[in-house]
Amino acid sequence: MDIDDLETRTANKKPKDLEIMSIDALREYIADLRAEIERAEIQIAGKESHRNAADAVFGASK
DSSP states (O other), rough: OOOOGOTTTTTTOOOOGGSSSHHHHHHHHHHHHHHHHHHHHHHHHHHHHHHHHHHHHHOOOO
């Protein structure tokens, strides 16, 4: 388990002040966010795969 897995959803993360960021910094920030989104999507795909495998063995629960 990664320490990030322990982070609560309700963690109050203050949004970055985009006004003070340069164009290059904003582009880098966007690239970082896209990388994080991709990382999250990979985790979702893996979890869905595991759930689908379990559903195939034990039957889908609703």
